[in-house]
Amino acid sequence: MEIITNTSKLVKPATPTPSNLRNYNVSFFDEQMPNMNVPLILYYSTSESDVHVNIFNHLETSLAKTLTDFYPLAGRYMRDGSFIDCSDQGALYVQATANFQLSEFLGLAWELKFSMLRDLLPCEIAEAGEVDDPMLNIKVTTFECGGFAIGMCSSHKISDMSTTCTFINNWATRSQASSNNALELENYYPIFTVPRDFPKRELNDLTPRLPRISIVTNTPARIFLFKGNAISKLREKVIFKDNKGHRPSKVQLVLALLWKTFVGIDKANNNGQSKASFVSQGVNLRNKAVPKLPDNLCGNFVGVAVAQTDTCEGDNIDLQGFYMILHDSLKKYDSNYAKALTSGEYDVLMKSFLEYSQNIMNSDVNFYGVTSWCKFSFNKADFGWGKPVWKSTGQFAAQNFVVMMDDQEGDGIEAWVHFDEKRMGQFEQDLDIKAYAIYTPSQ
CATH class of the missing domain: 3.30.559.10 (Chloramphenicol acetyltransferase-like domain)
Incomplete structure (x- = not known):
């Protein structure tokens, strides 16, 4: 081929x-x-x-x-x-x-x-x-x-x-x-x-330059498919009600399960001791601003919401607990950012980016980056020959990184998980992952 x-x-x-x-x-x-x-x-x-x-x-x-x-x-x-x-x-x-x-x-x-x-x-x-x-x-x-x-x-x-x-x-x-x-x-x-x-800060570009070579990484990536019925079962395990009648989103449910699994694996590999654990979630700010901004506003208009557990705290948290930490972190982020976007408070806008950059390089914590491409319209892009029969990303030169996309039916999630070889093997064998996700290894 x-x-x-x-x-x-x-x-x-x-x-x-x-x-x-x-x-x-x-x-x-x-x-x-x-x-x-x-x-x-x-x-x-x-x-x-x-x-x-x-x-x-x-x-x-x-x-x-x-x-x-x-x-x-x-x-x-x-x-x-x-x-x-x-x-x-x-x-x-x-x-x-x-x-x-x-x-x-x-x-x-x-x-x-x-x-x-x-x-x-x-x-x-x-x-x-x-x-x-x-x-x-x-x-x-x-x-x-x-x-x-x-x-x-x-x-x-x-x-x-x-x-x-x-x-x-x-x-x-x-x-x-x-x-x-x-x-x-x-x-x-x-x-x-x-x-x-939101003009630039008039500072030199300090973002890192990535290697300009073919990416050869020892970090495997796998797709784990969470079908709609599996997400429904996860939803039954999470009790959540608010005054608006919202129910847990599929992205937050799957992410809570992934985070719970990550914490368990990291504890097993750290002599039974849990480090502080951070999860960053990319957030589309167009629907966070007041009033809401149009989808065709172009350029980067995203932020980073960071959820965390303290050292050893993750030992006693179940799926419900991880979900609530994620939910509360997004709720707090939405509130703070909505005000900052309106008033142009750059110190508030910068805070989450600084928190992200500080923790991603901190060896004393376990840090996970997550981006969700669910509900984005590329799933329906028709160039004259119908909608896509599949979509994919590529391999990122990153560890502890997850990309989520809608499955072909639209009610499930494909989670592209980037892990090192050892922890990927542990992740594949985790009982919760085996219970809810479909993964077919190479033959």
Whole structure:
């Protein structure tokens, strides 16, 4: 099974970017983000005989039109000045072909399939932040059956997942054959006002540079699938009521179970002693502001909510307890941030980022990073050949890191867990994980 790259080119905006938009200053939130690419791959199944003839040019043409709206994604990041030079240098566009069918790939054992994900991406995840690096990289791979995959890496310096979804929806809408989509396209027109409302701090970019080499990591990643019925069983174990009638979300339920398992594993590997344990959760701030901000507000507009247990505290906490700690930390975060976003209190806005950076490097605590991509609209992106039959990310060079995505049915969760080899083995054998998650190891 082989994927062959045929051509690579830079696609420029269909309409040149006006000179008054040449320099795009990053925002306060952009400054907090690392110089890395965020990988996402969408898989499409089609049996149309002419799809391979048309798809590369079709997607390239609609991409150029989309870049006219998303002009910063066609620019280059100037690290020294913390701005994007929007001179229409272009987004990388790679065309590739696979000598096998999409169904063969999807049917592979997980570890075999996972080893091929990098070949479906246009560049290395850490290849970002230098003046020659595109802010957006796309790779379209066609399969023998007529299916195709769109792999993309967008720079975290300018894009969070909400921005990526707005871009994808704009591109997909322009790619559809219907000419009556002008009204729909308005929903996906980007709003670039975050740098104006939350300007950068005028400090040098202090975010770390990641190695510009092929990522070879000893940190395995596995998918653990929590189906809708398993989440319903978890929900039965958590007693939670508030005055608004909310019930526990699937993300918080699964995260509570994962955190409980992480604490137990860390205790077993630390001579039966529990360290303080921290979980950071990425938070989309668009629906935290008052009034709520639109989904097509583009750029980074995310925060970090941190939940914690003290030393030995985790020994006596059950699933209900871990859930309540997570819930209370988000509730407190929402309250504090809603006020800070309205008043522009930078000390409050900075606090969670500082807490994150301090604890991630602290060897005296166990720290876990979690990001949820559930309910984001890339699950429904239709470029003219229907919705994706699967979606995936790539392997991050990180330990103690989890990416959550909706399963194909929409009511479950795929948890992409990054752990070292020893603890991954312990995680797979944990009784709670075996009771609620589906995991099929390589054969």
